[in-house]
Every structure is written in C-alpha cells, then in structure tokens.
Amino acid sequence: MRARWGGLCGLAGLLASAWVAGCAARMEDNESLTIFAAASLAEVFQAVGEAHRQANPAAEIVFNFAASDQLAQQLLAGSPADLFASADQVQMQIAVDAGLVDVALRRVFARNRMVIVVPSDNPAAIASLADLARPGVRLVLAAPEVPAGHYARLILARASADAAYGPGFEPAVLANVRSLEENVRAVLAKVVLGEADAGIVYLTDALTTGRGEAFAIEIPSGLNAVTEYWIAPLSGGTHPEQAEEFLVTLLSAEGQSILARYGFEPVGP
Amino acid sequence: MADWVVHGRRSRPARANGAGLRDLWRWASLPFVVFLFLPLIALLLRATPERLWETLGTRPVQQAVGLSLRTAAAATGLSIALGTPVAYVLARRRFRLKRLVEALVDLPVVLPPAVAGLALLMAFGRRGLLGGALEALGIPIGFSPTAVVLAQTFVAAPYYVRAAAIGFSQVQAELEQAASIDGASGRQVFLKVTVPLAWHGLVSGAALTWARALGEFGATIIFAGNFPGRTQTMPLAIYLGFQIDLDVALTLAVILGGFSALTLILVRTLLQQEPPAGGS
Numbered sequence: 001m002r003a004r005w006g007g008l009c010g011l012a013g014l015l016a017s018a019w020v021a022g023c024a025a026r027m028e029d030n031e032s033l034t035i036f037a038a039a040s041l042a043e044v045f046q047a048v049g050e051a052h053r054q055a056n057p058a059a060e061i062v063f064n065f066a067a068s069d070q071l072a073q074q075l076l077a078g079s080p081a082d083l084f085a086s087a088d089q090v091q092m093q094i095a096v097d098a099g100l101v102d103v104a105l106r107r108v109f110a111r112n113r114m115v116i117v118v119p120s121d122n123p124a125a126i127a128s129l130a131d132l133a134r135p136g137v138r139l140v141l142a143a144p145e146v147p148a149g150h151y152a153r154l155i156l157a158r159a160s161a162d163a164a165y166g167p168g169f170e171p172a173v174l175a176n177v178r179s180l181e182e183n184v185r186a187v188l189a190k191v192v193l194g195e196a197d198a199g200i201v202y203l204t205d206a207l208t209t210g211r212g213e214a215f216a217i218e219i220p221s222g223l224n225a226v227t228e229y230w231i232a233p234l235s236g237g238t239h240p241e242q243a244e245e246f247l248v249t250l251l252s253a254e255g256q257s258i259l260a261r262y263g264f265e266p267v268g269p
Numbered sequence: 270m271a272d273w274v275v276h277g278r279r280s281r282p283a284r285a286n287g288a289g290l291r292d293l294w295r296w297a298s299l300p301f302v303v304f305l306f307l308p309l310i311a312l313l314l315r316a317t318p319e320r321l322w323e324t325l326g327t328r329p330v331q332q333a334v335g336l337s338l339r340t341a342a343a344a345t346g347l348s349i350a351l352g353t354p355v356a357y358v359l360a361r362r363r364f365r366l367k368r369l370v371e372a373l374v375d376l377p378v379v380l381p382p383a384v385a386g387l388a389l390l391m392a393f394g395r396r397g398l399l400g401g402a403l404e405a406l407g408i409p410i411g412f413s414p415t416a417v418v419l420a421q422t423f424v425a426a427p428y429y430v431r432a433a434a435i436g437f438s439q440v441q442a443e444l445e446q447a448a449s450i451d452g453a454s455g456r457q458v459f460l461k462v463t464v465p466l467a468w469h470g471l472v473s474g475a476a477l478t479w480a481r482a483l484g485e486f487g488a489t490i491i492f493a494g495n496f497p498g499r500t501q502t503m504p505l506a507i508y509l510g511f512q513i514d515l516d517v518a519l520t521l522a523v524i525l526g527g528f529s530a531l532t533l534i535l536v537r538t539l540l541q542q543e544p545p546a547g548g549s
Contacts, residue, residue, distance in 0.1 A: 069513075073511065138411075138412065140494070143495070143509060145513050177496070178411070178494060178496060178499075179412050179494025179495050179496050179500065180494075180495050180496060180509075181494070181495065182490070182495070182508075182509060190494070193390065193394060193395075193396060194394070194395050194396035195390070195394050195396075195411050195412075
C-alpha cells in the first residue's frame, strides 16, 4: 500500500516537474518576436538575431525554422507570427493571397544559389551536373513544393532545354530520385549520412557541413537558379515595431555582411 | 436535540446518495468521450463523399493506399513469423536474461518513432553497421519498400509479441502435456492445442500490429524516405499532402481512419465468437 502511494507520488512529481519545465520554456514566448523562417536560414538568422540583441538588449526573438511551404501552411492555419521569411516568391505569394501579408511590405533581403552535394567519399563519382543523369545514381531532392525542390526542378528543366544536355536529361535525372524530402536540410542530412549519392541544396547549406562531411559541386551559372529570399511582416503580428527593428538590422550593412559571411548574396543596404 | 441532529445526519437515504455518485462519474466521463468523438466527426463532416470518390481515383492516393496495405501486411506477417517464437519462449521458459529480453521487446512501444527511424538508419543505412555488408550482398535497403516494412515491423511487432506471450501463458501446460502423452508430436501440440487456446491473444496482437504498422510515420520518413509508389505510405502522403492539397490529405485520413475502425470491429466480432480460452 505504501509502495503504491510512493509510486503515485513519484509519478505526480514527474508530471509536475515536466509541466514546470515546460512553463519556464514558454515564459519567453509572450513578449518575444516570433519569426517564421526557411530552413536554410537557420544559422544565419540566429547570427543576425544575436547582432540584433546586442544592439537592442531588450529584444527577445523566437525562431521557427521549417520548409517555407510548411511555414506558409502553418500561417494559413492561424499560427501566430510577426515575420515570415520565405526561400522563394511562391510561398510568400501564398501568404499574400491569404491576406496575411501586405504585398507592398514584402521585400527581397538575400539571394542564394544551388549546388550539388555529394558525400565525402563520393561513391558515385559525381563530377558535374551531367553525371546526375547516369543510371543508378541515388539522388535525393526536396519535395516539389519546398523552394529548394522547386529550384532544383527549374535547373533540370533549363538544362534539358540546353543542347549540351538534351531533352532526355531531365527525365533521366528524375528517374534517379530516391526520395523527396520535406525540407532542404533533410536532403543534406541524407547526403552527409551517405544514404544518398547526391542531392541538390543551397550553397549556404553545403557551407554548414563540417570539414570533410560533404563536398559541393558547382552548377553552371547559366543554368543555375537565382534564389530569392523574401521577408515581410505579418498583418496579424503583435509586435510590429520590434518586427520593423529586426528588419532594419537585417537590411543594414552589418546584417548584410553577416549574410555574406554565411555564403548568401546580399542585396545591399 | 442532540439526538435529532445526529439522527438527521444519519437519516439521509443511502440510495439517493449512491445514485448521485453514479451520475457524477458519468458526467466526469463526458469530456473525454466528447474529446475523442469530436475530431472524428469533424473529419467525416469535412470530407464529402463526392470529393472522397474523386480523390480516390487519383494516382498518388492509389499509390499511397496500395503501398500502405502491402507494407503493413508484410510487416504484420513478419512480426508473426519472427515474434511467435519469442512470445512462446517468454511465456513458457525461465532464463537468466528474460527480463532483459522482455524490456527489449517492450522498448519500441515507448521509443519515439523518429528515434527508431534514426536508429534503423544507423544500423541498416548504407554506412550503417550492417549496411555495408548488405550493399555488398546486393540487398540495398535504403529508399525501398523493404525499408518501409522494416520500420513498420520494428515499431509494431512488440504489440504482437506482448499479446501473444500473454495468450500463450494462459494456456495450461497440463493440456499440452496431456496432448503429447496421447501421442501428438510437438508440432501438432502447438498447432492443434496451444494456438487455438491462445487465439484471443494472437489475433488481438496481430490486429494491433497491423494498425500500428499502417499508421507508422516517423521511422518511415527518416529511414525509408518519401517517394510516391515506393515509400510514400498513407501517413506520409497525409502529412505532405496537407501542405499541398487538403483534399488529398482528407481523403487519405478518412481511409486510414476507416481501416482502423474496420480492424477494431473485425477483431471484436471475431473474438466474441470464439469460446473462452481452455479451462477458465
């Protein structure tokens, strides 16, 4: 009997402490600026957030990093946020069309380009874009609705229109696709783990890998997609002034130089 | 005066007291029942039959349904084939590492599916523990329906093993001994005495495994990836379809929910028809 009470007390204690710990973590949310940002912005936005906090010590920022299409759907479903940073115009337009973003307030804050990543030992001996069409290559792309997947397909379509690759290029490459991941970092993870022979990710993603984890192979610039990152304050946001302050930091010389440091192409202050 | 007070307290009729308490229990149960009921009803209301039928005809949906059914069936079969010996040993034998084996069998039930997926990747992935050997043997597991089946089996088999072990342990050993004394071979004892008597446990365990395998998501997306027709099972299609086309997600959700309900009904009717386990 005593053991049973002891067990119950233990369980109650465990639940109570889990609740308290959860509350402590939540305490920040009410006063914080909530930023929904594309998965590929994870490191650079943390850095910009740090710079912003140094200039504005009172600022609290909470990030939600995920594929831009997932973020758009969360916003459509009513998830509260103050800023939305999307990796392509399509997902930002979805937010505009839903009335969540004022079309006049959205702007491009950085650019990027795609590269092919291969594992450190390059098991399929990929040396160029053309090699992706070779039968048997285990290719992983992001799902078509994810900006990275959308850009990858754009590149393949452009290559197929180019005489050097021929119209058979795109179907041959797509036939090699083994998985359509839900965000670009999952693509990178599969490559770094050696599960895939190759993936198409942002240059900046390839730069986040540790030394020797993976290698990047350039895509000819004529075929490459110039990816645009858009950011906009959300009409339903509860911290409009803080959102504007963050945007100022992001678009300032310091913010743009942080972007450049992580491999993004700044748009200039 | 004092007598009356005491008398007054004691004279509250006992029956009214009991009835009041019963109503309290019923009212207290209402929130949870409503909580379970509401989302299911909301799902059915949102998915109209015409949209359901339309989406059912599309290729991605058909691929997801077909793949889910095939892989879940394979996973259930594998669980029964591999799990029955374990269940029997756990029910009948006593050995030194028994508690460890029991804990190991129970682990996938409490393990978060994403953790299971990652662990499977570390073991069977191309650069995993066994991955290299399997590649050399020409058995590529990654990104294939095989990986889906493995993921589903890993998370779902424990349900079968647990239920089967309980079922076997309820079969009285004397019945088995009596049968073998009467001349039945080991196989005959097992098939004709043990299994029929443990039937409840085996069937309900298999049903739970089937349902769990059908609904598996986390381990599948990490270990097997996501590709229509090859590894995109219904739960994956719902999760990703939710981001593109709500109709697709709703249709698959209703189908998947329907399968779960069907399984439950089938198992309950099946088990109700069976006579109770021998001896009890």
